[in-house]
Structure formats: structure tokens, C-alpha cells
Amino acid sequence: xxxxxxxxxxxxxxxxxxxxxxxxxxxxxxxxxxxxxxxxxxxxxxxxxxxxxxxxxxxxxxxxxxxxxxxxxxxxxxxxxxxxxxxxxxxxxxxxxxxxxxxxxxxxxxxxxxxxxxxxxxxxxxxxxxxxxxxxxxxxxxxxxxxxxxxxxxxxxxxxxxxxxxxxx
Amino acid sequence: xxxxxxxxxxxxxxxxxxxxxxxxxxxxxxxxxxxxxxxxxxxxxxxxxxxxxxxxxxxxxxxxxxxxxxxxxxxxxxxxxxxxxxxxxxxxxxxxxxxxxxxxxxxxxxxxxxxxxxxxxxxxxxxxxxxxxxxxxxxxxxxxxxxxxxxxxxxxxxxxxxxxxxxxxxxxxxxxxxxxxxxxxxxxxxxxxxxxxxxxxxxxxxxxxxxxxxxxxxxxxxxxxxxxxxxxxxxxxxxxxxxxxxxxxxxxxx
Numbered sequence: 189x190x191x192x193x194x195x196x197x198x199x200x201x202x203x204x205x206x207x208x209x210x211x212x213x214x215x216x217x218x219x220x221x222x223x224x225x226x227x228x229x230x231x232x233x234x235x236x237x238x239x240x241x242x243x244x245x246x247x248x249x250x251x252x253x254x255x256x257x258x259x260x261x262x263x264x265x266x267x268x269x270x271x272x273x274x275x276x277x278x279x280x281x282x283x284x285x286x287x288x289x290x291x292x293x294x295x296x297x298x299x300x301x302x303x304x305x306x307x308x309x310x311x312x313x314x315x316x317x318x319x320x321x322x323x324x325x326x327x328x329x330x331x332x333x334x335x336x337x338x339x340x341x342x343x344x345x346x347x348x349x350x351x352x353x354x355x356x357x
Numbered sequence: 358x359x360x361x362x363x364x365x366x367x368x369x370x371x372x373x374x375x376x377x378x379x380x381x382x383x384x385x386x387x388x389x390x391x392x393x394x395x396x397x398x399x400x401x402x403x404x405x406x407x408x409x410x411x412x413x414x415x416x417x418x419x420x421x422x423x424x425x426x427x428x429x430x431x432x433x434x435x436x437x438x439x440x441x442x443x444x445x446x447x448x449x450x451x452x453x454x455x456x457x458x459x460x461x462x463x464x465x466x467x468x469x470x471x472x473x474x475x476x477x478x479x480x481x482x483x484x485x486x487x488x489x490x491x492x493x494x495x496x497x498x499x500x501x502x503x504x505x506x507x508x509x510x511x512x513x514x515x516x517x518x519x520x521x522x523x524x525x526x527x528x529x530x531x532x533x534x535x536x537x538x539x540x541x542x543x544x545x546x547x548x549x550x551x552x553x554x555x556x557x558x559x560x561x562x563x564x565x566x567x568x569x570x571x572x573x574x575x576x577x578x579x580x581x582x583x584x585x586x587x588x589x590x591x592x593x594x595x596x597x598x599x600x601x602x603x604x605x606x607x608x609x610x611x
Binding site for chain 1: 419541
């Protein structure tokens with residue numbers, strides 16, 4: 189039904205962002221969004237009306253991702269981002285794109301479990317309880333993953349800033 | 358309020374503060390703490406800056422909208438009466454009697470099980486070609502598998518258990534070929550049903566486990582069946598009952 193497709197298409201950007209965090213690759217992310225949307229349409233009637241759409245989609249996307257890639261190390265942080273085929277990039281036209289890209293790279297180089305927790309809470313605005321439900325872990329685990337993720341991003345950002353300051357003088 | 362009785366501010370509080378995950382009371386305590394601790398306040402400010410920048414970075418990523426073409430279901434949902442009949446069959450199956458046996462299998466069963474589990478592991482992770490014939494061609498699939506397995510073949514309908522048919526495939530077996538049917542649930546978890554002609558085994562449901570996959574298997578009228586998935590044991594057993602009832606040729610004639 190067109191109504192379903194429209195409701196799904198409204199979630200495109202949200203799903204695409206999560207797919208980027210999961211796959212760390214532009215074309216893999218697009219494939220994952222496409223697969224997830226198609227599956228969501230097929231499974232629409234199985235979703236209980238009490239289940240909110242977005243967490244349902246996040247869980248579905250995650251399951252698809254896990255079953256697809258569980259045999260490869262490609263999307264784990266064991267491969268540096270710049271060795272991926274198509275690393276996600278903020279377009280150069282966007283203000284501060286160079287700095288944002290450096291941050292994006294550092295974020296996508298975090299261990300998978302940390303970047304997923306950080307993504308759901310920090311970017312999509314999920315509560316710890318919602319993120320815990322989507323990832324199937326305890327709320328305290330979400331908190332500690334975010335804590336570790338932020339600690340490395342903070343450290344990296346102070347490291348990254350130093351050479352930049354030097355180049356100004 | 359006497360501040361000396363307050364719980365000290367910990368790492369957890371600073372993390373939760375940034376994400377708005379504190380009670381209003383604790384939030385006030387953290388704010389008071391931040392006013393007196395410059396380092397902690399700097400750290401929180403930095404975390405917030407990073408969070409804002411990350412949002413900006415992600416929202417700037419170019420997106421190509423996916424193409425959505427809604428495919429028609431091969432078969433419409435069963436009318437309510439039929440759903441009731443399936444549910445009733447499920448209940449009969451549950452009460453028809455089963456026992457669980459220890460996991461020590463005679464060699465013949467071990468070969469069957471290792472084939473069934475290997476087939477599950479191979480195709481349950483397959484993205485592009487999970488099945489050879491898709492659910493859209495359900496009638497063709499049933500005829501084809503029936504001819505190759507040389508038996509009347511009726512594809513079990515597991516929608517009452519929240520599983521939809523993805524399709525099926527034919528696989529090589531020791532003597533006769535085997536068939537695998539694949540289903541998935543609303544979250545995309547996959548379940549496979551594997552069957553082939555086999556020496557008469559136990560009609561009772563028996564349980565097997567290998568890694569995250571669990572299976573129930575049983576024999577009936579010269580065929581041995583296995584249902585495999587990464588599901589709870591109870592859920593799998595319910596499925597085994599449902600499948601057994603639907604594969605029963607006497608029942609299929611009705």
C-alpha cells in the first residue's frame with residue numbers, strides 16, 4: 189500500500205545514518221537501507237501495532253547486517269576507514285566539512301559496539317532504555333559503551349587540534 | 358540540603374548528564390558540581406561539542422532514496438477460520454505427546470543432523486540467493502519438491518507462528534535429494550525446515566544444538582524432518598509441532 193511505502197520512505201535518512209554507522213561504507217550502507225526497506229514492506233503486517241516503527245526498523249536493519257556480515261571483519265574497526273572502498277564523506281560544500289570528516293572518521297573507527305550505542309543515543313536521540321532494547325543489552329552497558337566512546341573521541345580531538353594550532357602561527 | 362550527604366559525582370553522572378539521562382534532582386547536583394570543577398565542566402562542554410558536530414556530520418551525508426516497489430503476496434492471508442484451524446492443529450500437536458531425548462544420536466541420525474545444520478548455516482546467512490525458488494512461486498515450489506522427493510508435498514504455513522515463507526531449494530542427500538524451506542520472522546530471523554527420505558527413526562521430537570543454532574527433528578512415514586533456527590527451545594518446539602501436523606499426509610488430504 190502506498191501509505192506504508194510513504195511511512196517507510198520518511199525514515200530513509202534515519203535508516204541511512206544508522207546503516208553508515210553499521211557498515212562504514214557508502215555503497216554497503218545503501219544496499220542495507222534498500223534491503224531493510226524491502227523487508228519492512230514484506231513484514232509490515234507482522235509488526236504488532238503497539239511496536240513503534242523506528243526501533244522496529246533499527247532492529248531489523250541490525251539483524252540483516254549481522255546475518256550478512258558476520259563472516260567478515262570488514263565492518264569492524266579492524267580495517268581502517270581509509271582502506272574501505274567508499275568511506276562515508278561529508279560533502280565539501282558543507283561548512284566545516286574537513287573538521288567534520290575527521291570527526292566522522294574517528295567515530296567510524298570506534299569498536300562496533302561503541303559506535304552503535306553512541307549513534308542511537310547521540311545522533312538519533314534514543315534514551316538509554318530504547319538503545320538497550322534495540323541492541324539487546326542492559327542499560328548500564330549502553331552507558332559504559334558511550335562513556336568509552338566519548339573518552340576516545342575527546343582524546344583524539346585534543347590530539348587533532350594541536351597540529352592545527354601550530355599551522356595557524 | 359546538606360551537601361555532605363550527597364552521593365559523590367561519578368563518571369557515570371557526567372556521561373548521563375550529556376545525554377539527559379539523570380533525574381531532575383541528580384541533574385541539579387551535577388550542575389552544582391560543574392560550577393565548581395572547571396575540568397569536569399570543560400569535559401562536558403567538549404562532549405557536547407563533539408555530539409553536535411557528529412550530528413552535523415551525519416546529517417550532511419548525501420542519501421539516495423531507495424526504490425520501493427511493493428510486491429504482491431503470492432497467497433493472501435488465510436481467512437480467520439483457517440487461522441483458527443491452524444491454531445487448533447498446533448494445540449493438537451502440542452498434546453499429541455512428545456518427549457525430549459538426550460542429545461546422543463545413533464550414527465544415521467548424526468549424519469542427517471549434520472546435513473540439516475550445515476544446510477541451515479550455509480543458506481540462512483545468504484543475502485542474494487537465500488532460496489532457489491522464492492515464495493512468489495509457492496505452487497511451483499511444492500510441485501517441484503514433491504516430484505523430486507517423490508511424495509505429495511504441501512508447504513507448511515507458519516504464519517500463525519509469525520513466520521513467512523521465503524522459498525525453498527533442493528539439496529543433495531546421501532541417497533535421495535533433500536529439500537530445504539526457509540522462513541523468516543518480523544525481525545528478519547531465519548528458520549529452515551529440512552527433510553529427506555531416511556530410514557525410519559523416532560517419531561518423537563528430539564533436540565539438537567550446535568553453536569547458536571538449535572534444532573528439533575523427528576521421523577514420520579519414511580521421512581526425517583528438522584526445524585532449525587536461532588530461537589528459544591520452546592518456540593522451536595511449537596514450530597516442530599506445527600510443521601509435523603501440516604506435513605502429516607492424512608491431515609493434508611482433509
